[in-house]
Amino acid sequence: MKILLLGSGAREHALARALARDPQTTELVVAPGNPGTAAIATNLNIDPCIPEEVVALATQMGADLVVVGPEAPLVAGVADAVRDAGIPCFGPSAEAARLEGSKAFAKEVMAAAGVPTAEAAVCTTEAELTAALDRFGAPYVVKEDGLAAGKGVVVTDERPVALVHGRACLSRGGRVVVEDYLDGPEASLFCVCDGATVRPLAPAQDFKRLLDDDAGPNTGGMGAYSPLPWAPADLAEQVVREVAQPVVDEMARRGTSFIGLLYCGLALTSRGLRVVEFNVRFGDPETQAVLARLTSSLPELLHAAATGRLVEAPAPTWSEQAAVDVVIAAPGYPGTVTTGGAITGVEAAEELDGVHVLHAGTGTTEHRELVATGGRVLSVVALGPTVEEARSRAYEAVGRIALDGAQYRTDIAAGR
Numbered sequence: 001m002k003i004l005l006l007g008s009g010a011r012e013h014a015l016a017r018a019l020a021r022d023p024q025t026t027e028l029v030v031a032p033g034n035p036g037t038a039a040i041a042t043n044l045n046i047d048p049c050i051p052e053e054v055v056a057l058a059t060q061m062g063a064d065l066v067v068v069g070p071e072a073p074l075v076a077g078v079a080d081a082v083r084d085a086g087i088p089c090f091g092p093s094a095e096a097a098r099l100e101g102s103k104a105f106a107k108e109v110m111a112a113a114g115v116p117t118a119e120a121a122v123c124t125t126e127a128e129l130t131a132a133l134d135r136f137g138a139p140y141v142v143k144e145d146g147l148a149a150g151k152g153v154v155v156t157d158e159r160p161v162a163l164v165h166g167r168a169c170l171s172r173g174g175r176v177v178v179e180d181y182l183d184g185p186e187a188s189l190f191c192v193c194d195g196a197t198v199r200p201l202a203p204a205q206d207f208k209r210l211l212d213d214d215a216g217p218n219t220g221g222m223g224a225y226s227p228l229p230w231a232p233a234d235l236a237e238q239v240v241r242e243v244a245q246p247v248v249d250e251m252a253r254r255g256t257s258f259i260g261l262l263y264c265g266l267a268l269t270s271r272g273l274r275v276v277e278f279n280v281r282f283g284d285p286e287t288q289a290v291l292a293r294l295t296s297s298l299p300e301l302l303h304a305a306a307t308g309r310l311v312e313a314p315a316p317t318w319s320e321q322a323a324v325d326v327v328i329a330a331p332g333y334p335g336t337v338t339t340g341g342a343i344t345g346v347e348a349a350e351e352l353d354g355v356h357v358l359h360a361g362t363g364t365t366e367h368r369e370l371v372a373t374g375g376r377v378l379s380v381v382a383l384g385p386t387v388e389e390a391r392s393r394a395y396e397a398v399g400r401i402a403l404d405g406a407q408y409r410t411d412i413a414a415g416r
């Protein structure tokens, strides 16, 4: 199978690794990719958000499957264009991608599908915003109604902070969503969908705040682990039954079938399961942990979804091992990032049993030295017989990597 994978983060490096290792994959091109994917696939530097460029590349290489990593190409209609060209694509249409692109649309679909979620108010004026903040009270949950790369959500006890974020959202997009706060631990469940059938992957949990003990600003995600020993054993089945299948059915009923990855961000509250948010692509950094444990064929699963044959595909299978990944970020992240810092120790980290290192914001100099080029720089992934063992291997590996001013949390998967 010839596969074109779009994206350039650690999530795409994890996807590339799982696709490349499968004997069904005969050619793997990553566009634009990163230095990590260059080692296992062919990187081609096109803009993944320009549908014509993606279709031209997929046609030229005779791709059997296009896999879209990030949300931006989906919102730009890349999956529509690829499917229109007759090439199977794992990723939803621009219309279906509104489940992530518009928090208000997601709320509307959930209401129609009877899916449990936090009560919310969609505000278009400052008066509505302040009324909603007063109605829901602290902790305040204020969400950008649009794509924000996982950084558009502010959860705070401080009303002025909530108000400033809400005003900023209003000035950018004209709408902001204020929600009821959901108590209880959060979990991420990725569901592979072909428009009708839903296949869950293994549950994971990510750590969205920059600093230990869930302090500091929200980020794209600073680490993750899978499985979740504390969660109900039937969590995946419950989420498919109560959340993913009703949403996929509702999207089909609307004529906007959901083909791709429905990422269910969930809170396991004292009142039961609630949806926090949907994303329409694999999550980052959860993918790095989830795919480290996948023992069945990823290309077969994604191709079956892209061609409407998921019902015939075998269910994914999983290693008994646990996986933990720790994100190393550049100085300044998630604000203004200092790039260009030299990175050393990646090979030494990978010498450790069960460890691999995934690239995100990295580049190489003319002297072939690895340097930081973005906010989240590396994901250090470790497998181990328990979450605790995987965690300790991951941190031993992190300790072997040097980047001046690097930021990482020391409590990823602690006490799990």
Ligand code: GLY
Residues within 6 Å of the ligand: 149, 150, 206, 220, 221, 279, 282, 283, 284, 285, 286
């Ligand atoms: N893990 C958060 C995200 O992928 O948006």
